[in-house]
Amino acid sequence: MRAWGIGNYPFPNDDEGTYLAQAWAVRHGELAHYTYWYDHPPFGWIQLAAVSWLPSWLLPDLPTFVQGRIAMLPVAGATCVLAYVVGRRIGLVRPAAAAAVLLYALSPLAVLLQRQIYLDNFAVLWVLAAFAFALSPRRHLWHHVAAGTAFALAVLSKETVAVLLPVLLVTLWQGSHPRTRKFSFAGFGSGFVLTGLFYPLYALLKGELLPGAGHVSLLGTLKFQLGGREGSGSPFEAGTDAHRLFADWLTRDPYLLVGGAAAAVCALVVRRLRPVALAVLVLALVAMRPGGYLPQMYIVQVLPFLALTLAGLVQAGIARLPGRPRLRIAAALAAAAAAVAVAGPHWYEEDHSAVTADNNRVYRDASRWLRETPVGDRAKVRIVTDGVLWLDAVDAGYRPGTGAIWHYKLDQDPAVTKTLPHGWKDIDYVVSTPALRGEREHLPTLRDLFAHASPVATFGEGGGRIDILRIENEPATQIESTPATQIQNNQ
Structure with missing residues (x-):
């Protein structure tokens, strides 16, 4: 679904070219193709540089943005694998975890945005890796250190995922043993802080940590990002950029967005589903804050958690049914059939357009x-x-x-x-x-x-x-x- 027609749809976004050019600069020994001004941490396009050289070498006659999109295919594949792993570690049986991956992978929003060269796609991969390590059934200290490291790499890929830190701490609390919990949190903090410090340390060594005359700075750009750029308005106010963006997301896939959000509210009472439900609610609240800047690709961060929460709540509901296992199997099949009947026609129409349209x-x-x-x-x-x-x-x-x-x-x-x-x-x-x-x-x-x-x-x-x-x-x-x-x- 990602590869079919990847160069023809959707219409390129200027951000795609920017990140691809920055990846080109990394391969030539620089962090950006112009002056690096700390607009984002560079780890996202460093990863892009590592995966984009092969398509550019094998397919030199294709437009460069198509080469870059092909390089995003293994990122999408790895993200789906990690979504399955997280599903299993929050207690989903194999069919439910596979269903969550299908909900995520076939959603028109995921098909659209995972094709494109966005830093959020790298960040989501590392966030899911962090959740997988935090929920490791072995509860090994090094797994929790790895969770902190993975989350730091997620933030260094796209800084906006940092809002999930409280959710990941709740996840670690649930995934750690009470007798060794303090060591788990210390290990997580060590992995997160020591990895994340590389970014401000780089700025400090270059003399670009603090604002000053004649140079860019990390803190100066951070101040601009937080309060200097124009906001998108309220999603509840017609005519604002945020309202138009929410309307576009809901037009493309109302079923996973509405169903997953409703499931997240209900799933808060189910302990094993609480991490993914909290992730949905925190990301949704950040998106709905009035006056903040809301980019088009923000929804990428929410999609896997919506799918996992929805599949998990359906499984929890089926597990509470009385009677023999056959009744539960029949209920699961009925739920799958209902999902296909309700969302299938719309998803088919949207995904069919994605693989057959030629806009480029x-x-x-x-x-x-x-x-x-x-x-x-x-x-x-x-x-x-x-x-x-x-x-x-x-x-x-x-x-x-x-x-x-x-x-x-x-x-x-x-x-x-x-x-x-x-x-x-x-x-x-x-x-x-x-x-x-x-x-x-x-x-x-x-x-x-x-x-x-x-x-x-x-x-x-x-x-x-x-x-x-x-x-x-x-x-x-x-x-x-x-x-x-x-x-x-x-x-």
Whole structure:
């Protein structure tokens, strides 16, 4: 389900290109393809660097975001295995644990978001590993140390999962023996703190822990992340970004979201299900807080816990039925049939679209243009792209950073602006994508580029099209009214 049509759907998100470019930088000895400003801990794209080199080597002709998505397949597979392990360790019988994995793996939201190159996918893998170690039936001290280490690696992959720390402590309390519990907590704390300290220690050694003039800083960026960026509004208020995001999630999969959330409230009274139920409720409360920033991929963190809670509560209900085992087997089959009848048609429609739709031809065409169209000496040509196509431009021979320029850095990074003494006049081409056009009103240099650009090729039509724009000395006119039919390039 993940691999079928992975390069065709969904439409690329600029974050995917950013993380993939940062993974490329790791393979070349840096933490980011531009100045690393502590926007996220780097362990997520360090892992991406470790898994993405093979698809890029085996399939060099594919657009780089497709190569990156293929690299996410083993991450999705390992996450499903760990979801099964956690299910078994909270007391699910094998069929129930397998059902939880199916609920998780076939959910349209998981099919959509686990294909994409998101740090949350790495974080969820490590969170599930931490839960599996904390619930280890052997109750070995080193398992609890490993739980702390795994959770630290989850936070270093995507810092937002740190809100699950209280839940994991409750899990460790349930999974440890009363006589050795204090050693279990000490071991967990040691693994978590000693692993997590690598990040602030790196910033300290670079002189970038505290804010100051002339450099980025870990604490300065953290302050911005917590209070400086614009919030998404309340999910209960129509018209806000959070409300639209919740509506989109519920449109794609109302059954697992509503069913799993309801199950989490009921499962709090079942001791063995309490860890996964608390995880659902904590993550849901964080998502529903008014005024906070809520990204599209946040729901990735909740999905496995929703599936485990729902499957666990159904099993608990069936176990309470009186009578012979045959009655319970019949009840389990009836529950499975009811799930298929209720959610099956909607899931089939959503998943069928995911594996058959082709939304990304424009990106494949633009990537081919970058690689094949002669524009002179690419090492000297300057081209502005969005995050998704930046690495394609680099692979095509454009100079990283100051030749192939990520549009977001035009006015944001002094290392780039100092190489453009004449501003927009120093740029030769712009690859105009939906993400790039959406930012032009906020970036003065990008706005000037659009005012002095003429299209040489167009791929697709409407708002999802991609235009190749050549920068002219004279102002361009009516760029937005350029016909949306494809303009053939010289080839």
